[in-house]
Amino acid sequence: MHSLLGDRLLLVIVSLIYFLNSVATQDGSITIPLNSSITYDNREIYGGFITLNGISRVTINFTDVNKNLTFIVFQAHSHINNITLYTSDEEQGNQTVIGTNLGLVSYLSPVNTFIVSNFNNNVTVRVYISVHGYFKMEPIPGGCNMEFPIPVTPYLNVMTYSDYIFVDAAPPSVDPECSITMQANMSFYMMYLPEMNFYADVYFDGIRKMMSLKNIKKYGYRIPKSSWPETRRMLSAYPGTGAIYTVVATRVDNTSEYSIYVPSYSYGCNDVNDYGCEMIDDWLSQLLCAILMFVGVFICFFGHRFFKTEMFFAGFFTGVIITYILIALITVVDKPALLAAATISGVFFGGIWWLFWWLYGIPVLAVLLPSLNLGFLLASIFYYRLPGHQIFLELDFNFWSLFVLVVMLTALAVVSVSYAANILCCAVIGAYATVLAMDYYMGSNLKFIIINVIRRAVVPHFNKAILAPPLDWKDISMASIWIVLAGLGFFFQHWHNRGRPPFPPPTRLVRPSMAEPTMYGAISNYFRRPEQQPGEGYATPVARVQNERTALLS
Known part of the structure; x- marks a missing residue:
């Protein structure tokens, strides 16, 4: 009224x-x-x-x-x-x-x-x-x-x-x-x-x-x-x-x-002029966008070769998205402060995941996080290009259950082949990071593959929004560059890592070999078979070395 x-x-x-x-x-x-x-x-x-x-x-x-x-x-x-x-x-x-x-x-x-x-x-x-x-x-x-x-x-x-x-x-x-x-x-x-x-x-x-x-x-x-x-x-x-x-x-x-x-x-914004209406309008976002391009190219073509660096960036990207969503849900802050907090948290998450590989050195578990990142990206693409508007997906339980299901199925499908899965994750995610930075200069809308998911998580009533993303020649060009970069990165890393072990040896094991006990009352060599001295009826260690010409009963 x-x-x-x-x-x-x-x-x-x-x-x-x-x-x-x-x-x-x-x-x-x-x-x-x-x-x-x-x-x-x-x-x-x-x-x-x-x-x-x-x-x-x-x-x-x-x-x-x-x-x-x-x-x-x-x-x-x-x-x-x-x-x-x-x-x-x-x-x-x-x-x-x-x-x-x-x-x-x-x-x-x-x-x-x-x-x-x-x-x-x-x-x-x-x-x-x-x-x-x-x-x-x-x-x-x-x-x-x-x-x-x-x-x-x-x-x-x-x-x-x-x-x-x-x-x-x-x-x-x-x-x-x-x-x-x-x-x-x-x-x-x-x-x-x-x-x-x-x-x-x-x-x-x-x-x-x-x-x-x-x-x-x-x-x-x-x-x-x-x-x-x-x-x-x-x-x-x-x-x-x-x-x-x-x-x-x-x-x-x-x-x-x-x-x-x-x-x-x-025009999707209230302040419209011939040079405005840009999504990234603060200096921190522009700086991160410029850095992201070089990081994306590095991961796309050399991510698996520099495995520990890749582990850091996998944890970094996960930490940035999780922290951004959590802070936006808890409180209201300016976008530069929110990005700064998410970046600092991403560095912390990246260090934690790098430390996990340094301590345990289990390839399947280490590749699990990049595989989950790949599943998150595929689920975001599915949501971005979902035809029409499905009423039943307006319920948060239905939407997030389906979203997590796509993420988990993708991760389980690729993690079983750890070596190829890790190269695939590096190629696809690295290529998308590169295109994401180029998107700022080209003015396409592929960045909203991730942004729409974040909006769904933090913006009230966004579950009722119809996405209907535009498909201009810029979007088609950026998508083509993404596919080409991902393909080149995948085959280049396969060629570049030929003749090498699938994964680098871990830097440190959680349980190193234990030293012999020296305290009083300790029994040394309790689990070892006593070594025989020469001349006691047994062959010397050198003489006991067998090969294909050694008799079976020797």
Whole structure:
């Protein structure tokens, strides 16, 4: 209730500012005919760009209204900079919306006049305006609104957070009074823009593609349902990768009758500019990223040869992930401090695992941790590319049981062949560490293979998030480099270690040979067979050396 009152107060303030600046602004007007033909796949009657200077407005009037149309959806889209869309309806009162992807519904008896304003001082804004026409039996997008400040809200509310994105839409209706509920279905769609591309032309091209039903089905991905209400979708955020969202409402009794909501977008971050929206934005993360590249190449090609160093890094990687998750669950700290604590803990874990090999020297047990790391990576890939959204995996017990099962089965499958398993773990994990560092410079999204698992462990309600990872040419290139590096590393280590023992000898044993007792009363050589002196009827030790020519009874 307080949020709704605050939104209405904001709209009143913006309306007052609008009227106070009406004299000083640069006015313009456009008249749009509404007699153009529309098709089933494309309901757009008009679409075109306008340019608004700082503190200016444009009034849009309509003429030649098609008598077969019942209502229209007027849209105004800008890139990054907010604009204001305003109309005056005698029955519903003044309506004002602010944002980058705006839309209002107007019934054609009579049609409303719309005003698009730019209140940004000294900022020129390019705006794409579009008009979509619909017939009587088609659902009204946002017609059964109960939360938004505008009675009929055909636009989406996209809320971007650091780890996830909420896309909300008001329920559609099949009549203006919304007297009949649950008579229209909602299908959410999304389309990714090129990664790390913030150009306005690319953005407007994506917006226009998500306005017609034909292009939505051609370029869009249908977002599956989760346990959230039907009017909401929660998606994993991929900062730097833009996405266009829209909703298609269809009647339950006749699926050929539909309407499209005003498309909206998100770049996966709130602070968007031509150089920002990066995942790694602090100096410690950048330093660790640079070091990780050299460490990954070393492990990929020389990990098994320098076995003790590999043991340290295996413990280090495990310690960093475990500590990061535990600290994030226990308390809230800044990311640099969290990474620093996880790094220090990783050094400690690495030393513990190196000490384990130094004391015991058991190859099968030593290779177990790298095998578990490989299983963790494969389970993370499975979660990252899981098709659709499985409702039963929203339960933490189901998800983590399946995740641990994949980890353990992978470790048990490879640890039985310790030598080949260790080389395989070094090649795959080392190649991924290299690609992970390259990902920062290329701007792909393979880093979210691990990040999404960490989010699932520490972010509240992330179990309801749909991952839907993008698959751009950068992702394909990075995945190809990963596969090539892993293959080269595996075969190179096999070739480089030919003729050598499978594992180096342990540095120290837990139970060294015990010294002879010297205290009083001790019996020396109790378990030894007494040695015979020469001349006592036994051959000397040298004479007792046997070979293949020695007689059996000699």
